[in-house]
Amino acid sequence: MDVTRDNFGAALSEFRKAVVACDFAAIDMEMTGLYESKEWQPHRQDSKDDRYAKIKRSVESYGVVQVGICLFTWIASSEGQGHEQQCRQTDKSEEEEESSSGYYEARPFNFNVFPCTSVGRKPIETHFGCKNTAFEFLSKNSFDFNKWVYSGIPYLCTEEAMLIKAERIGLYTNRQTMTVADDRVSRAFVKGFECALKEFISSGERIMRYDTANTYQRKIIHDLVSKHDALGTKGQNGCIEVFKSTKKAMAKHTAQRLKLLEASIEESRGFCTIIDLLSEARKPVVGHNMPLDVLHAYSKFYKSLPDTRVDFEQAVSKFLPVLIDTKYIIESTPGIKARYKTSNLDEIAPMLEKEASSGSAQPMIRNHPRFLRHVSNTMHEAGFDAYMTGATFIRLLNLDGGLDLSTAAGTSCEHGSELVLYRYINKLYLALGDELYWQVGGGSDLKNTSTSTASPAVNAVQNSDDDDMAISENDELNSSSLLDTVALQS
Amino acid sequence: MDVTRDNFGAALSEFRKAVVACDFAAIDMEMTGLYESKEWQPHRQDSKDDRYAKIKRSVESYGVVQVGICLFTWIASSEGQGHEQQCRQTDKSEEEEESSSGYYEARPFNFNVFPCTSVGRKPIETHFGCKNTAFEFLSKNSFDFNKWVYSGIPYLCTEEAMLIKAERIGLYTNRQTMTVADDRVSRAFVKGFECALKEFISSGERIMRYDTANTYQRKIIHDLVSKHDALGTKGQNGCIEVFKSTKKAMAKHTAQRLKLLEASIEESRGFCTIIDLLSEARKPVVGHNMPLDVLHAYSKFYKSLPDTRVDFEQAVSKFLPVLIDTKYIIESTPGIKARYKTSNLDEIAPMLEKEASSGSAQPMIRNHPRFLRHVSNTMHEAGFDAYMTGATFIRLLNLDGGLDLSTAAGTSCEHGSELVLYRYINKLYLALGDELYWQVGGGSDLKNTSTSTASPAVNAVQNSDDDDMAISENDELNSSSLLDTVALQS
Numbered sequence: 001m002d003v004t005r006d007n008f009g010a011a012l013s014e015f016r017k018a019v020v021a022c023d024f025a026a027i028d029m030e031m032t033g034l035y036e037s038k039e040w041q042p043h044r045q046d047s048k049d050d051r052y053a054k055i056k057r058s059v060e061s062y063g064v065v066q067v068g069i070c071l072f073t074w075i076a077s078s079e080g081q082g083h084e085q086q087c088r089q090t091d092k093s094e095e096e097e098e099s100s101s102g103y104y105e106a107r108p109f110n111f112n113v114f115p116c117t118s119v120g121r122k123p124i125e126t127h128f129g130c131k132n133t134a135f136e137f138l139s140k141n142s143f144d145f146n147k148w149v150y151s152g153i154p155y156l157c158t159e160e161a162m163l164i165k166a167e168r169i170g171l172y173t174n175r176q177t178m179t180v181a182d183d184r185v186s187r188a189f190v191k192g193f194e195c196a197l198k199e200f201i202s203s204g205e206r207i208m209r210y211d212t213a214n215t216y217q218r219k220i221i222h223d224l225v226s227k228h229d230a231l232g233t234k235g236q237n238g239c240i241e242v243f244k245s246t247k248k249a250m251a252k253h254t255a256q257r258l259k260l261l262e263a264s265i266e267e268s269r270g271f272c273t274i275i276d277l278l279s280e281a282r283k284p285v286v287g288h289n290m291p292l293d294v295l296h297a298y299s300k301f302y303k304s305l306p307d308t309r310v311d312f313e314q315a316v317s318k319f320l321p322v323l324i325d326t327k328y329i330i331e332s333t334p335g336i337k338a339r340y341k342t343s344n345l346d347e348i349a350p351m352l353e354k355e356a357s358s359g360s361a362q363p364m365i366r367n368h369p370r371f372l373r374h375v376s377n378t379m380h381e382a383g384f385d386a387y388m389t390g391a392t393f394i395r396l397l398n399l400d401g402g403l404d405l406s407t408a409a410g411t412s413c414e415h416g417s418e419l420v421l422y423r424y425i426n427k428l429y430l431a432l433g434d435e436l437y438w439q440v441g442g443g444s445d446l447k448n449t450s451t452s453t454a455s456p457a458v459n460a461v462q463n464s465d466d467d468d469m470a471i472s473e474n475d476e477l478n479s480s481s482l483l484d485t486v487a488l489q490s
Numbered sequence: 491m492d493v494t495r496d497n498f499g500a501a502l503s504e505f506r507k508a509v510v511a512c513d514f515a516a517i518d519m520e521m522t523g524l525y526e527s528k529e530w531q532p533h534r535q536d537s538k539d540d541r542y543a544k545i546k547r548s549v550e551s552y553g554v555v556q557v558g559i560c561l562f563t564w565i566a567s568s569e570g571q572g573h574e575q576q577c578r579q580t581d582k583s584e585e586e587e588e589s590s591s592g593y594y595e596a597r598p599f600n601f602n603v604f605p606c607t608s609v610g611r612k613p614i615e616t617h618f619g620c621k622n623t624a625f626e627f628l629s630k631n632s633f634d635f636n637k638w639v640y641s642g643i644p645y646l647c648t649e650e651a652m653l654i655k656a657e658r659i660g661l662y663t664n665r666q667t668m669t670v671a672d673d674r675v676s677r678a679f680v681k682g683f684e685c686a687l688k689e690f691i692s693s694g695e696r697i698m699r700y701d702t703a704n705t706y707q708r709k710i711i712h713d714l715v716s717k718h719d720a721l722g723t724k725g726q727n728g729c730i731e732v733f734k735s736t737k738k739a740m741a742k743h744t745a746q747r748l749k750l751l752e753a754s755i756e757e758s759r760g761f762c763t764i765i766d767l768l769s770e771a772r773k774p775v776v777g778h779n780m781p782l783d784v785l786h787a788y789s790k791f792y793k794s795l796p797d798t799r800v801d802f803e804q805a806v807s808k809f810l811p812v813l814i815d816t817k818y819i820i821e822s823t824p825g826i827k828a829r830y831k832t833s834n835l836d837e838i839a840p841m842l843e844k845e846a847s848s849g850s851a852q853p854m855i856r857n858h859p860r861f862l863r864h865v866s867n868t869m870h871e872a873g874f875d876a877y878m879t880g881a882t883f884i885r886l887l888n889l890d891g892g893l894d895l896s897t898a899a900g901t902s903c904e905h906g907s908e909l910v911l912y913r914y915i916n917k918l919y920l921a922l923g924d925e926l927y928w929q930v931g932g933g934s935d936l937k938n939t940s941t942s943t944a945s946p947a948v949n950a951v952q953n954s955d956d957d958d959m960a961i962s963e964n965d966e967l968n969s970s971s972l973l974d975t976v977a978l979q980s
């Protein structure tokens with residue numbers, strides 16, 4: 001489903017229901033650039049702190065143009081009967097592939113996003129960097145820049161929304177900072193206006209029109225008048241209208257403005273609402289080479305990134321409790337690396353797909369009838385890449401014989417469902433000297449607790465409401481079907 | 491004429507001829523943003539140095555997406571006869587308006603530009619900032635972002651081209667810096683390859699294929715082999731082919747690569763060739779509120795901006811010798827300000843155009859038959875704004891009674907052609923406290939030399955080939971028709 005501001009309302013309702021029901025989400029993003037200069041480019045010799053600083057710098061320098069979120073839901077055979085009929089028409093090889101247990105239903109959303117430009121009528125300015133080569137890369141993959149700017153879904157994270165709200169309330173209730181008239185012409189203007197205002201207040205007139213030459217003078221008048229409880233202003237062409245009112249009427253007017261402000265902010269939050277829903281759903285989120293994606297999602301749609309790596313590792317669990325990086329799965333599993341000779345998504349995903357369609361025992365993946373696999377028919381469209389990432393994850397866990405964990409992890413272990421997932425939770429791929437991953441969130445703390453029979457994903461969840469590590473029941477993850485699939489082969 | 495990379499060759503030929511023949515050029519640009527944050531926004535209380543630093547910062551932070559250059563040529567009545575026949579069909583009110591002396595022929599070029607992404611096959615990375623609100627402004631004026639990225643004319647200024655050339659020559663002739671293998675895996679890789687290379691050299695084999703896992707390893711091999719005069723490398727899928735050759739063959743190969751490099755660089759310079767031609771033509775260049783435009787043109791298409799304002803003021807004359815800012819003309823002439831009550835181009839230009847079409851004595855402006863006035867039918871398309879700026883300049887100099895110089899300049903003076911232009915040469919509009927302009931180039935030094943009967947524009951020209959202030963004959967400006975027009979009314 002390709003989503004712009006035009007169909008965002010409908011997509012939001014669809015997403016709201018589907019994210020609660022799904023087993024996991026896969027994500028991908030397209031950005032306006034990666035690294036500003038050589039100095040900020042990742043290097044194998046980086047320390048983990050250096051690397052965090054570099055990724056943070058990239059995220060704070062560049063914009064996100066598209067976010068793909070693909071929701072995968074396990075449909076057990078009995079549930080999916082009616083639905084299967086519908087799907088069968090569009091996918092020829094389904095019948096052969098179908099395993100007796102069920103299939104994964106995929107809902108890929110391709111969200112086109114553009115930073116919110118106004119709240120109410122006031123502009124909200126956002127600066128973001130671009131790389132010419134990143135734009136060229138997007139153009140080679142048929143990216144529609146006009147759709148991005150003209151129809152992108154706005155977004156405004158809670159943190160920014162709060163700041164804007166506080167500033168506007170200050171403005172409505174006369175608590176804002178005064179414009180400083182610090183040159184000769186402006187000082188003369190202030191003097192002239194104050195004199196006219198005094199005369200107007202003591203006169204019988206209800207309205208005074210005062211000529212202004214520019215925005216700066218208009219701002220001065222708004223500021224000066226806002227100090228009076230029972231006076232209001234209204235901008236006109238080339239002048240400001242100052243009118244007399246009552247305290248009560250002005251208070252009512254302010255209350256109305258606050259109500260309108262709330263509504264405008266809600267509208268401007270746009271895509272952040274989707275990320276709020278994803279975060280609240282506490283589902284595992286799968287990505288491919290995901291550090292940049294995770295930090296972009298955190299910084300653009302949730303809140304400012306913590307200054308230090310350690311603080312981020314703690315904070316990310318409140319945002320998304322379970323992250324799984326398919327690039328790390330591939331790179332850390334010699335059996336897979338040897339078989340496919342690549343960990344690039346655009347190379348390995350089609351190979352795995354081809355194997356799946358040639359009658360292997362892998363579980364079937366079908367698109368929900370209202371969801372196309374992709375819009376532009378190419379990789380590097382975020383919605384399609386999210387779909388391919390999720391599909392790759394499912395297929396990697398189901399390779400003939402399963403993942404060779406004994407080699408990958410250095411220590412031999414039982415190939416049970418808990419352990420399969422446990423090995424990969426919250427380990428983000430980072431080629432750092434001889435280290436392959438970056439452990440974030442609750443993963444490392446859970447190292448010795450995975451003998452529990454509960455879903456390992458549940459163990460990884462941290463309470464999102466307070467700072468301690470207690471596990472909340474509300475945070476429970478629904479990933480049982482995925483684990484069942486893995487267990488089948490072990 | 492709307493110009494993209496597809497029709498750039500034809501537009502370049504057209505421009506090359508027309509810029510030599512024209513009387514003056516008008517310019518305008520569309521950018522990806524203006525000021526990054528409040529701290530960098532211009533303020534009336536800025537010192538001139540502060541203001542230069544702020545404009546420089548803006549120019550170095552943001553990109554240019556469109557450059558409008560409109561060339562205006564005075565066609566005296568006798569010259570224009572044949573041409574008039576052609577034009578008459580497209581402009582109804584021409585016959586009434588036509589003055590007995592001739593008309594201005596306008597050639598607006600609307601250049602869509604995008605920073606060059608490669609020289610040869612190697613990527614050239616350029617970082618530029620964007621403001622969401624600037625993109626929204628462009629979209630409100632029908633800007634086509636896809637045309638910009640997919641078909642924008644590349645550009646690469648001489649300074650950058652020289653750096654790239656030096657780097658590549660170093661690479662072809664073994665003078666580049668070696669890739670440093672600074673981790674355990676890479677050091678082992680280097681050792682292994684050096685051993686294999688030694689064996690290969692002493693063997694009877696002509697070709698050796700060596701497996702590589704990533705770009706980094708491939709770069710290491712290229713570097714190591716380039717130290718040998720009679721060995722070459724060729725990238726293959728997943729490996730590098732090392733081949734034996736002769737010193738002579740390798741030298742020939744290098745010479746061919748250098749020739750190809752020259753051609754690639756010339757192609758990548760693209761739009762900078764247009765700016766070179768404009769600079770070489772030594773014509774007056776008119777803009778509206780032009781500091782940002784001039785600094786963008788200098789920095790993006792000519793060379794890096796000097797660090798200090800004083801250095802820029804000197805350097806700009808070598809780039810464009812005569813700059814005229816219509817916003818300064820309006821703001822510094824009380825008669826004009828009082829009559830039109832605005833100095834915004836999108837407000838005053840249509841008023842002046844309406845007056846011109848209602849039978850005033852202003853000189854006629856016609857578009858050359860191959861040139862549309864505009865592509866998108868709106869203001870804020872760079873080509874159209876350049877046209878409107880030039881037309882406004884012509885009309886301002888021809889208002890009933892001409893410019894009220896005695897009031898504007900503070901001292902009474904004869905309303906002769908030299909003085910009219912002299913008053914405005916190289917004064918860029920800047921609202922700085924009580925000062926209206928920024929004197930750049932040769933203007934201030936020429937203050938006491940304007941009694942000469944030669945064209946004042948000639949006096950303003952500084953020699954572009956050396957640092958002293960001598961006037962070169964090659965730099966002569968052809969602006970006589972413009973001056974004639976002015977003189978008619980004095």
